[in-house]
Amino acid sequence: MAGSTATLDGAAAAAVTPRRRNNYARRYWWFVVPCGVVVLGTIIFPWIFTIYMSMHDFKLGGEREWVGHANYVKLVTDERFLYSILRTLYFTALSVVIPMVLGLLAALAFARKFPMRGLARTIFILPMMATPVAVALVWTMMFHPQLGVLNWLLQQVGLPPSMWVYAPDTVIPTLVMVEVWHWTPLVMLILLGGLASLPIDPYEAAKIDGATPFQSFWHITLPLLAPFLVVALIIRTIDALKAFDTIYVITQGGPGTASETINIFLYLQAFAYYNLGYASAVVVVFFSIIIMLAMVLLWTRARVKASG
Amino acid sequence: MTRGITRRTALAAGAGLLAAPPIVREANAQSAFDWKRFSGERIEVSLTANPRSQILIQNQREFEDMTGIRVGAEAIPEQQHRQKFAIEFASGRPSFDVVGISLHVNKRQVGKARWCTDIKALMADPTITAPDFDFADFGAGAVEYSTQSDGRMDTLPEFTDYFILYYNKELLAAKNIAPPATFDDMYESARRLNDTSRQIYGNVGRGLRNANVVLYSSFLLGTQQRDFLDAQRRLISDTPDAIWAGEFYKKLLRDCSPPGVSGFNWNEAQTTFMQGRAAFWLDGVGFAAPLEDRTRSRVAGKVGYAVVPRGPAHHHCAMFGTAFGIAEQSRKKGASWMYLQWASGKANQLRYLTSGAGSPARTSAYRNEEAISQSRFSREFFNTLIESARISRPGLPEIVPVTEFRDTLGAALTSTIGGADVATELRRATEAFRPVLEQSERAS
Numbered sequence: 209m210a211g212s213t214a215t216l217d218g219a220a221a222a223a224v225t226p227r228r229r230n231n232y233a234r235r236y237w238w239f240v241v242p243c244g245v246v247v248l249g250t251i252i253f254p255w256i257f258t259i260y261m262s263m264h265d266f267k268l269g270g271e272r273e274w275v276g277h278a279n280y281v282k283l284v285t286d287e288r289f290l291y292s293i294l295r296t297l298y299f300t301a302l303s304v305v306i307p308m309v310l311g312l313l314a315a316l317a318f319a320r321k322f323p324m325r326g327l328a329r330t331i332f333i334l335p336m337m338a339t340p341v342a343v344a345l346v347w348t349m350m351f352h353p354q355l356g357v358l359n360w361l362l363q364q365v366g367l368p369p370s371m372w373v374y375a376p377d378t379v380i381p382t383l384v385m386v387e388v389w390h391w392t393p394l395v396m397l398i399l400l401g402g403l404a405s406l407p408i409d410p411y412e413a414a415k416i417d418g419a420t421p422f423q424s425f426w427h428i429t430l431p432l433l434a435p436f437l438v439v440a441l442i443i444r445t446i447d448a449l450k451a452f453d454t455i456y457v458i459t460q461g462g463p464g465t466a467s468e469t470i471n472i473f474l475y476l477q478a479f480a481y482y483n484l485g486y487a488s489a490v491v492v493v494f495f496s497i498i499i500m501l502a503m504v505l506l507w508t509r510a511r512v513k514a515s516g
Numbered sequence: 517m518t519r520g521i522t523r524r525t526a527l528a529a530g531a532g533l534l535a536a537p538p539i540v541r542e543a544n545a546q547s548a549f550d551w552k553r554f555s556g557e558r559i560e561v562s563l564t565a566n567p568r569s570q571i572l573i574q575n576q577r578e579f580e581d582m583t584g585i586r587v588g589a590e591a592i593p594e595q596q597h598r599q600k601f602a603i604e605f606a607s608g609r610p611s612f613d614v615v616g617i618s619l620h621v622n623k624r625q626v627g628k629a630r631w632c633t634d635i636k637a638l639m640a641d642p643t644i645t646a647p648d649f650d651f652a653d654f655g656a657g658a659v660e661y662s663t664q665s666d667g668r669m670d671t672l673p674e675f676t677d678y679f680i681l682y683y684n685k686e687l688l689a690a691k692n693i694a695p696p697a698t699f700d701d702m703y704e705s706a707r708r709l710n711d712t713s714r715q716i717y718g719n720v721g722r723g724l725r726n727a728n729v730v731l732y733s734s735f736l737l738g739t740q741q742r743d744f745l746d747a748q749r750r751l752i753s754d755t756p757d758a759i760w761a762g763e764f765y766k767k768l769l770r771d772c773s774p775p776g777v778s779g780f781n782w783n784e785a786q787t788t789f790m791q792g793r794a795a796f797w798l799d800g801v802g803f804a805a806p807l808e809d810r811t812r813s814r815v816a817g818k819v820g821y822a823v824v825p826r827g828p829a830h831h832h833c834a835m836f837g838t839a840f841g842i843a844e845q846s847r848k849k850g851a852s853w854m855y856l857q858w859a860s861g862k863a864n865q866l867r868y869l870t871s872g873a874g875s876p877a878r879t880s881a882y883r884n885e886e887a888i889s890q891s892r893f894s895r896e897f898f899n900t901l902i903e904s905a906r907i908s909r910p911g912l913p914e915i916v917p918v919t920e921f922r923d924t925l926g927a928a929l930t931s932t933i934g935g936a937d938v939a940t941e942l943r944r945a946t947e948a949f950r951p952v953l954e955q956s957e958r959a960s
Binding site for chain 2: 267269270352353354355372373374375376379459463465476480481482483
């Protein structure tokens with residue numbers, strides 16, 4: 209009997225559910241089509257085409273020739289590309305860690321009440337509103353080793369002048385300085401929002417238990433703020449990885465190739481040398497690096513959530 | 517008795533009146549050139565943003581009134597413009613009819629892909645070429661620059677840019693130093709003029725990768741070898757002559773130029789010279805205008821002009837050039853050709869010269885004594901231009917991957933300013949670029 213019941217139930221399910229599912233699908237499937245076409249046209253097709261192009265030797269104005277994986281083999285042995293990866297990681301690490309630390313300190317400061325706090329907060333977030341190219345042009349003038357205001361300021365306080373972006377050793381830290389000035393306010397805003405949402409009960413309990421301000425920060429604020437820190441970390445990492453405008457305007461990858469990150473290398477290959485096949489291979493490799501970093505960040509986020 | 521006006525006479529007279537304007541226009545065309553032939557058409561012009569394009573755009577109305585052709589002109593910064601027109605040409609449907617081209621960068625690329633039409637046929641057609649066009653007026657070097665290796669002339673010369681020596685008269689006079697005649701003189705004088713305690717430097721120049729190759733080539737042109745390629749079009753940028761030029765570049769920029777010069781492009785060099793902080797500056801002729809601008813420059817009125825000093829074997833100055841091309845796909849080639857005749861015409865070329873916007877490709881501009889005497893630039897400036905035209909030679913090799921070449925060699929040169937060995941760096945750069953060039957030459 210059980211078997212016949214199961215058969216009946218199965219028949220009933222087969223008679224009703226699939227048809228309903230079909231009806232449902234048939235009715236709503238067309239609503240997905242426009243979105244699907246857009247995704248196909250703007251994401252999937254370009255990706256497939258980029259991979260296809262990466263397997264060709266194609267220069268603008270010339271013939272296209274199939275070369276298989278030769279562009280990837282060339283990338284592995286291209287010293288200039290390999291160094292550009294290292295520079296990108298160096299630039300990204302500094303451009304993420306420093307704004308995170310400074311942004312956290314600024315958020316903690318602005319979370320407290322003090323006179324003219326609103327005005328101070330407004331002034332602090334001003335850099336974030338400036339156009340990157342305009343910012344870069346102004347910084348370029350300030351970095352001039354002989355005529356720039358920064359070296360003049362250093363000399364006023366008795367410090368030796370710096371070469372800023374005009375020497376290979378100092379160019380990336382200097383570019384990071386611009387990045388930090390520009391984007392620390394964003395980290396501060398995210399973390400300030402996080403601090404405003406924290407409950408006050410744990411702090412009161414900690415105070416009763418005699419916790420010091422640092423203990424409160426370390427054992428209460430930091431763990432509770434962790435989800436916001438991870439969001440700021442992800443946004444900053446993405447921004448730093450795709451940094452192009454500031455670097456290109458200020459140094460164009462120089463002196464020599466000292467500030468040539470993957471983005472600059474890619475731009476030059478595609479739009480200065482017109483090596484579209486090779487540039488496509490760079491895109492594929494760069495995308496793979498970003499995917500790996502994204503997975504690490506998402507794993508970190510998942511761990512933070514789990515521990516919370 | 518005669519009859520009055522008959523119906524037949526009236527019809528004949530009416531028909532005659534209706535037909536009169538075209539007949540008169542045709543008759544005029546035979547006696548005087550018909551600039552209005554393409555009246556009513558509209559052409560698109562894509563130019564690089566610079567003072568010369570500004571002159572053309574400012575005076576565009578003059579062309580429109582003369583021809584009845586409407587012009588939509590855009591001027592885009594140099595780097596972006598090169599990318600834009602290359603991509604549009606490659607797409608097969610460029611949005612412009614006329615395009616401004618840097619011959620020292622894009623000549624081979626444009627010629628190889630046959631993106632621009634051969635203007636020889638247009639020039640030979642008297643119905644669309646003004647009798648006073650005077651092709652012979654263009655300098656021989658400029659015409660050669662506009663002609664492809666297969667004999668096609670796919671651009672009309674506009675501007676020839678010569679490297680000249682700018683010097684600060686005040687600084688030289690203070691130490692009783694004359695403008696240098698040779699590279700060795702230049703180095704010795706620059707060393708004497710160098711005064712780091714006052715932040716005054718003997719020389720300033722391009723040290724930034726890519727931009728610096730045109731300065732280096734000014735030194736290479738003075739050697740026995742002179743060029744980057746040999747007769748078989750093989751790369752020879754690591755020979756003893758190339759290394760000598762590299763050593764000279766290194767010592768001039770390392771010993772007598774401001775700290776940080778390895779990151780200097782023309783704009784940083786210009787700022788340093790304008791502020792009176794450098795005695796010598798070798799660069800393109802187009803910088804005379806900002807240097808003599810009293811509202812911006814501290815050295816206005818104190819700038820001396822001289823030809824590039826003589827090298828150990830030859831005396832040349834690096835030449836670069838721009839020209840106008842007509843897109844092969846353009847359906848308005850006649851109207852576009854009219855624009856080219858006007859844009860590279862005698863009036864505009866004289867405007868370039870007298871405003872300091874650049875050295876024109878036509879020789880008549882230099883012979884116009886009246887205009888030259890009324891110019892705000894000194895006679896020394898014009899004499900330098902005329903003499904530079906006489907000793908000029910292309911400053912970059914005519915190859916398709918010229919930007920890649922400049923980047924590769926330029927990075928090596930920048931390293932030498934930091935102290936790297938010249939021979940090692942040039943050998944490394946040559947080995948890196950040689951396969952790129954060979955592949956490009958095979959494809960050509």
